[in-house]
Amino acid sequence: MRLLIVEDEKRLALSLARGLTAEGYAVDVVHDGRQGLHRASEGTYDLVLLDIMLPGLNGYRVCAALRAAGHDVPILMLTAKDGEYDEAEGLDTGADDYLTKPFSYVVLVARVKALLRRRAQGVGASPVHVHGDLKVDTAARRVFLGDSEVVLTAKEFAVLEELVVRAGQVVSKAEILEHVWDFAYDGDPNIVEVYVSALRRKLRAGLIRTVRGAGYRLEAGR
Numbered sequence: 001m002r003l004l005i006v007e008d009e010k011r012l013a014l015s016l017a018r019g020l021t022a023e024g025y026a027v028d029v030v031h032d033g034r035q036g037l038h039r040a041s042e043g044t045y046d047l048v049l050l051d052i053m054l055p056g057l058n059g060y061r062v063c064a065a066l067r068a069a070g071h072d073v074p075i076l077m078l079t080a081k082d083g084e085y086d087e088a089e090g091l092d093t094g095a096d097d098y099l100t101k102p103f104s105y106v107v108l109v110a111r112v113k114a115l116l117r118r119r120a121q122g123v124g125a126s127p128v129h130v131h132g133d134l135k136v137d138t139a140a141r142r143v144f145l146g147d148s149e150v151v152l153t154a155k156e157f158a159v160l161e162e163l164v165v166r167a168g169q170v171v172s173k174a175e176i177l178e179h180v181w182d183f184a185y186d187g188d189p190n191i192v193e194v195y196v197s198a199l200r201r202k203l204r205a206g207l208i209r210t211v212r213g214a215g216y217r218l219e220a221g222r
Contacts, residue, residue: 001116002026002044006036006062007051007078016049019105020112033057037065045073047115049108050095052079060093067094074115078103096127097139110158110180114138114165129164131218134207136164143203150202155180159195163208163218172215 003020007013008031017027028045030036033054040048040062048066052059063075077095097111118127127139135144138161143150152160158180163171173192180195196208196216209217 001046002028003047003049003112004036004039004045005029005049006031006033006040006054006059007049008032008054009051016105016108019109023109031055033059033062037062040066040073041069041071043071043073047074047076047112049076049078049112052077063095064093074118076108076111076115095139104154106180107154107158110161111138114161117165129167131164131167134164134203136160138165145203152199152202156195156198156202159192160199160203163216167218170211170215170217175215 001024003025005013005016005020005027007016007029010031013029013031017029020027028039030039034056036048036050036054037057039045050059050062054062057065059077059079063077066073066075074096075094076097076099078099078101080101096115099108099111127137129136129138133146137143141157143152143157143160159176162176162180173189176192177189180192196210200208207219209219211217
């Protein structure tokens, strides 16, 4: 998988590049919007990490130009800005997901892997997963059960996201640890059980099924 990082904070860009290279990705880095648009337009990348505040062209304009030209590469927008207006604008220009600085590297890796899985599975750019009465919007980071919104912490959402993109499949504790806490996590692996229990309390007890000795499976719901 080839990733393009378009980020003018050089230390951050190089740090992300080193980490993602260690994850097994081929990573290129550019530091301004015009060069980012040129490189992304080549069509050789599987995902673009795109900062919003860039010299030359900002991330919104780069994203809009790529979509207008018919490029469907997944785009994960990175920004120091915050607020619903910025998020809406980023998603309206065609971004697939949105991450506000400062962010956890673990969360970034989980988002990257989720976007790449959706692309590989042919799901396209749709960030909304619906299973029975459960709806998970991975771009807006919102969860609904029936007509009611359920508020989750960042880690709870990341665990649920890992389950929902593989709904009906068994996801092992080790896989959840890798995607949510990353391969370097050396704490208690039972932390996964803590977050699964929290999700069951907030959602519905039978929604996440424990498969003894194997992991967890998200059921279809009502």
